[in-house]
Amino acid sequence: MGRDTLTGSRIRERRSIAGIRQAELARQIGISASYLNLIEHNRRRIGGKLLVDIARALGVELSMLTEGAEAALIATLKEAAADAGAGGMAGAGGVAAETDRADEFAGRFPGWAEVLAAGHRRIALLERTVETLSDRLTHDPRLAASLHEVLSTAAAIRSTASILAKTEELEPEWRDRFHRNLNQDSRRLAESSKALVNYLDESDTPEDSRGVPQEEVETFFASHSHHFAGIETGQIQSEAQFEALIRAVPELTSGAARVIARAALEQYAQDAVVMPDQPFQQALDQDGLDPVALARRFGTDLASVFRRVATMPESVLATEVGLVICDASGSILFRKPVTGFALPRFGASCPLWPVFTALGRPMVPIRRTVSQLGRTVARFDCLAVAWPQDTPGFDGDPQYRSVMLILPIPAEKGPDQDVQPVGSTCRVCPRHDCRARREPSILSKEF
Amino acid sequence: MSRKVMLIEDEPNIIEAIRFLLTRDGWEVETHSDGTDAVAVICAAAPDLLILDVMLPGKSGMDILRDLRELKELAALPVLMLTARGQARDRELAEKMGVSRFMTKPFSNTEVLTAVRDLHAQASRP
Numbered sequence: 076m077g078r079d080t081l082t083g084s085r086i087r088e089r090r091s092i093a094g095i096r097q098a099e100l101a102r103q104i105g106i107s108a109s110y111l112n113l114i115e116h117n118r119r120r121i122g123g124k125l126l127v128d129i130a131r132a133l134g135v136e137l138s139m140l141t142e143g144a145e146a147a148l149i150a151t152l153k154e155a156a157a158d159a160g161a162g163g164m165a166g167a168g169g170v171a172a173e174t175d176r177a178d179e180f181a182g183r184f185p186g187w188a189e190v191l192a193a194g195h196r197r198i199a200l201l202e203r204t205v206e207t208l209s210d211r212l213t214h215d216p217r218l219a220a221s222l223h224e225v226l227s228t229a230a231a232i233r234s235t236a237s238i239l240a241k242t243e244e245l246e247p248e249w250r251d252r253f254h255r256n257l258n259q260d261s262r263r264l265a266e267s268s269k270a271l272v273n274y275l276d277e278s279d280t281p282e283d284s285r286g287v288p289q290e291e292v293e294t295f296f297a298s299h300s301h302h303f304a305g306i307e308t309g310q311i312q313s314e315a316q317f318e319a320l321i322r323a324v325p326e327l328t329s330g331a332a333r334v335i336a337r338a339a340l341e342q343y344a345q346d347a348v349v350m351p352d353q354p355f356q357q358a359l360d361q362d363g364l365d366p367v368a369l370a371r372r373f374g375t376d377l378a379s380v381f382r383r384v385a386t387m388p389e390s391v392l393a394t395e396v397g398l399v400i401c402d403a404s405g406s407i408l409f410r411k412p413v414t415g416f417a418l419p420r421f422g423a424s425c426p427l428w429p430v431f432t433a434l435g436r437p438m439v440p441i442r443r444t445v446s447q448l449g450r451t452v453a454r455f456d457c458l459a460v461a462w463p464q465d466t467p468g469f470d471g472d473p474q475y476r477s478v479m480l481i482l483p484i485p486a487e488k489g490p491d492q493d494v495q496p497v498g499s500t501c502r503v504c505p506r507h508d509c510r511a512r513r514e515p516s517i518l519s520k521e522f
Numbered sequence: 523m524s525r526k527v528m529l530i531e532d533e534p535n536i537i538e539a540i541r542f543l544l545t546r547d548g549w550e551v552e553t554h555s556d557g558t559d560a561v562a563v564i565c566a567a568a569p570d571l572l573i574l575d576v577m578l579p580g581k582s583g584m585d586i587l588r589d590l591r592e593l594k595e596l597a598a599l600p601v602l603m604l605t606a607r608g609q610a611r612d613r614e615l616a617e618k619m620g621v622s623r624f625m626t627k628p629f630s631n632t633e634v635l636t637a638v639r640d641l642h643a644q645a646s647r648p
Contacts, residue, residue, distance in 0.1 A: 227536065233629075234543070235535060259535070260535055499579070499580060
């Protein structure tokens with residue numbers, strides 16, 4: 076029985092809700108009570124003026140009788156049946172759900188149908204929770220880092236102990252060194268195990284998986300070389316089109332990643348409207364990569380220009396560019412890497428980066444030539460500015476974000492007088508006497 | 523002729539143990555601890571075999587492996603990957619990227635030594 080043939084059931088349901096007797100309704104609309112009874116039991120098709128009269132008499136919209144309130148319910152029932160089939164649940168009694176009769180089921184047993192639909196929604200919610208927890212176990216960078224620390228230390232201990240136990244004629248200096256390493260590693264193992272247990276004890280929120288969704292989003296953007304032709308041409312502009320684009324991306328496995336990707340794409344689209352692709356490229360040709368000139372030409376702010384520049388193909392800019400966006404806490408929200416400028420995958424970055432300096436002077440553009448300490452001596456022109464995300468109300472605190480454009484300086488451009496040394500993250504930074512250091516480096520002083 | 527192993531690992535005591543182990547087995551061992559410039563360092567060292575940790579500062583071992591396989595001269599370099607994450611999908615990802623052997627921490631010295639010898643022998647066969 077199709078949905079259009081359930082009009083009679085809906086009329087009966089609405090009549091009951093309105094507290095009108097069948098005979099009374101029949102009288103009001105000028106038909107016999109027995110004919111209305113046949114209609115209400117779906118034994119007579121109904122439409123046209125008679126249906127309009129019934130809707131008026133019952134005080135409901137016509138669509139409530141033709142489509143009913145159960146459209147969403149029926150959709151959920153069909154979804155539940157499809158999921159049960161996909162999950163192998165339909166085979167329990169060897170009988171699949173009669174999806175072609177979902178309308179009839181919802182119409183005749185609305186209470187049971189609602190129970191089934193609510194159960195399905197609950198299962199979906201629990202599945203998402205399981206997915207989130209599983210995702211966290213797999214990808215939580217803090218958990219992964221803790222486990223990595225424990226297992227790496229265990230590996231060092233096992234390997235060192237094995238050398239000590241099995242190597243015949245081990246030179247005294249080697250033996251002493253390995254004993255020292257063993258002692259050091261066993262202490263580290265005790266500490267890292269304790270830290271891991273504390274972390275598992277303290278963090279019971281499945282949402283606490285910082286960093287991971289951002290990585291998925293960055294992978295997604297990188298796979299498009301940070302340039303989305305569909306948005307540039309206006310082919311992707313509606314909510315549904317953004318949603319379809321995001322849903323089609325296998326890298327965006329978590330809901331959080333999809334939400335972040337959506338926000339990033341919407342920001343991209345807004346910037347592209349203010350600074351359309353072709354005019355922006357022409358402006359780059361004329362003015363060069365001069366963000367202030369570009370901002371004035373397009374009547375926009377520097378932060379938007381920085382973001383827009385980072386979406387331009389390398390062939391247009393004739394150079395690689397990197398981009399880092401952080402919030403007021405210093406948490407990195409988005410990264411576009413650039414060769415030679417190390418952006419840590421996990422944990423906090425170097426506090427000397429201009430993107431963080433800009434947070435201390437909101438709205439004031441900051442430009443620094445920096446060089447990351449390490450084996451490479453590449454220099455970068457870093458342009459940063461912190462901007463308020465929205466307009467705060469009176470006496471409201473503005474929420475700032477900071478963005479930094481990273482432009483490599485060609486090696487042939489001669490030495491700079493004023494190069495600010497920065498690091499990637501403290502753990503791999505060799506600058507031991509840095510006043511901004513948070514934690515010791517794993518690199519020895521001789522490195 | 524000396525056989526050269528490049529070890530990319532950020533754990534100093536693992537470096538020391540593996541260096542000792544392989545040096546005793548007749549290998550020349552070069553080490554590096556940062557993922558950021560690892561590909562350039564490997565290119566410059568031109569090793570016979572690479573031992574590569576997955577979780578490295580700057581750039582992950584997976585990314586390094588992917589970059590190596592795109593370089594003509596290093597596309598066939600035997601790579602033994604060490605990781606604290608032994609999950610099936612990490613292994614599958616590494617295999618897809620062309621890893622020669624995948625080993626989870628904590629490993630035994632014998633396992634490492636055997637893997638290094640096997641991989642080198644396989645690569646040396648005409």
